[in-house]
Amino acid sequence: MEFAWTDDQLALRAQAKEVAARLVATYGRHNDSWMAAYSREAAIEVGAQGWIGMTWPTAVGGGGRPAIDRLIVSEELIAAGAPIGAWWVADRQMGPAIIAYGTDDQRARFLPEIIAGRSTWCIGMSEPGAGSDLAGLTTRAERTGDEFVVNGQKIWTSFAAKADFIYLICRTRSVGPPHAGISEIIVPMDSPGIEVRTIADLTRGEHFCEVFFDDVHVSAANLVGTEGGAFAQTMRQLEHERGGIDRLMSNRALYELALERADTTDPLVRDEIGRLECGYRIGRLLVIRETLGQAPTGFSAATKVYCTEHEQRVARFIARVFGADGLLWDQTGQGIVYAPAYTIMGGTSNILRNVLGERVLGLPREPRAS
Numbered sequence: 224m225e226f227a228w229t230d231d232q233l234a235l236r237a238q239a240k241e242v243a244a245r246l247v248a249t250y251g252r253h254n255d256s257w258m259a260a261y262s263r264e265a266a267i268e269v270g271a272q273g274w275i276g277m278t279w280p281t282a283v284g285g286g287g288r289p290a291i292d293r294l295i296v297s298e299e300l301i302a303a304g305a306p307i308g309a310w311w312v313a314d315r316q317m318g319p320a321i322i323a324y325g326t327d328d329q330r331a332r333f334l335p336e337i338i339a340g341r342s343t344w345c346i347g348m349s350e351p352g353a354g355s356d357l358a359g360l361t362t363r364a365e366r367t368g369d370e371f372v373v374n375g376q377k378i379w380t381s382f383a384a385k386a387d388f389i390y391l392i393c394r395t396r397s398v399g400p401p402h403a404g405i406s407e408i409i410v411p412m413d414s415p416g417i418e419v420r421t422i423a424d425l426t427r428g429e430h431f432c433e434v435f436f437d438d439v440h441v442s443a444a445n446l447v448g449t450e451g452g453a454f455a456q457t458m459r460q461l462e463h464e465r466g467g468i469d470r471l472m473s474n475r476a477l478y479e480l481a482l483e484r485a486d487t488t489d490p491l492v493r494d495e496i497g498r499l500e501c502g503y504r505i506g507r508l509l510v511i512r513e514t515l516g517q518a519p520t521g522f523s524a525a526t527k528v529y530c531t532e533h534e535q536r537v538a539r540f541i542a543r544v545f546g547a548d549g550l551l552w553d554q555t556g557q558g559i560v561y562a563p564a565y566t567i568m569g570g571t572s573n574i575l576r577n578v579l580g581e582r583v584l585g586l587p588r589e590p591r592a593s
């Protein structure tokens with residue numbers, strides 16, 4: 224256990240701070256910048272810097288750097304509010320899934336464009352009738368020769384309207400238990416038969432989309448991993464999604480603004496800042512443990528619950544500091560209103576507490592009603 228940063232890590236952080244400031248000066252400062260802020264130009268700049276796929280093996284074109292380097296860079300980009308949504312899920316999740324479960328052909332076809340910041344991906348998991356209960360999904364991919372034909376609907380798909388590919392979690396078999404028969408297929412978003420409709424959320428943002436599939440033909444070469452046996456792959460992917468620094472820092476940029484404005488002569492305000500800073504540091508330690516691969520299997524559920532509930536406490540602090548001014552519709556109001564999303568996206572806190580109880584702590588499961 225070594226808590227001090229090395230000279231190289233400090234230099235990387237200083238460099239990331241500079242790049243973050245430049246991106247913000249060019250493309251604006253954004254709340255929830257990994258989730259809701261999109262700039263393809265920023266992605267290409269950061270790709271040229273070598274910071275997309277920076278931890279992936281050099282054999283697939285990645286940077287081969289330690290995971291802690293990615294944490295340092297991400298922390299600085301998110302803290303500044305730089306728009307990183309164009310590459311975030313591909314870097315965090317889709318690339319690692321393709322590296323772990325994909326074919327050499329898929330690695331060669333998809334990874335270089337992600338690394339260069341030229342390809343945006345979205346995640347097609349949730350459906351109108353299947354969010355928490357992922358095994359209940361009904362979007363179907365029927366195998367016909369060397370193709371799949373996809374029919375169904377996804378919802379809450381972030382950036383589907385901008386994405387080049389959707390990483391689709393779908394059903395390729397209906398017999399057997401619900402979690403069996405699930406597959407992961409990469410579908411180009413310009414395939415005939417795909418219709419995307421944006422959904423305006425409470426903050427007037429439109430990263431959410433509905434995606435409709437009507438007889439969409441996809442090459443069977445785009446199947447990632449085991450046909451009909453991808454549930455475990457998807458669970459692994461969710462581990463990438465839940466234990467990262469993004470889940471702690473979504474509103475950090477807005478918090479920094481609130482700190483500048485807070486009345487620190489008030490002891491109650493100082494007390495609240497002290498509590499939030501403690502929470503931030505505890506969350507960061509949990510994330511660092513995940514990043515170093517030292518957390519117990521499944522523990523990312525707890526990390527995500529802790530960190531996103533911290534983000535909601537931060538949002539309440541921001542609301543109190545800005546008071547009535549927070550009601551004016553600007554980035555402050557938007558940031559406050561967005562906060563309920565933190566404990567929903569990537570699995571709700573209720574579900575993650577179940578995961579923690581059942582899979583990590585080994586507590587008995589609630590008997591199903593017959």
Ligand SMILES: Cc1cc2nc3c(=O)[nH]c(=O)nc-3n(C[C@H](O)[C@H](O)[C@H](O)COP(=O)(O)OP(=O)(O)OC[C@H]3O[C@@H](n4cnc5c(N)ncnc54)[C@H](O)[C@@H]3O)c2cc1C
Nearest residue numbers: 346347348349354355379380381564567568569570571573
């Ligand atoms: C900002 C944001 C971005 C998102 N981006 C994406 C994306 O890109 N791709 C994608 O596929 N999805 C995305 N989602 C969807 C997200 O994954 C789902 O909203 C989430 O998994 C919950 O599913 P649901 O909305 O269907 O709610 P439901 O599953 O219907 O749950 C409703 C309520 O019931 C509770 N509940 C349900 N089952 C249980 C249980 N067994 N025990 C206790 N409580 C339970 C839940 O905690 C919740 O409070 C996004 C969501 C948000 C908010």
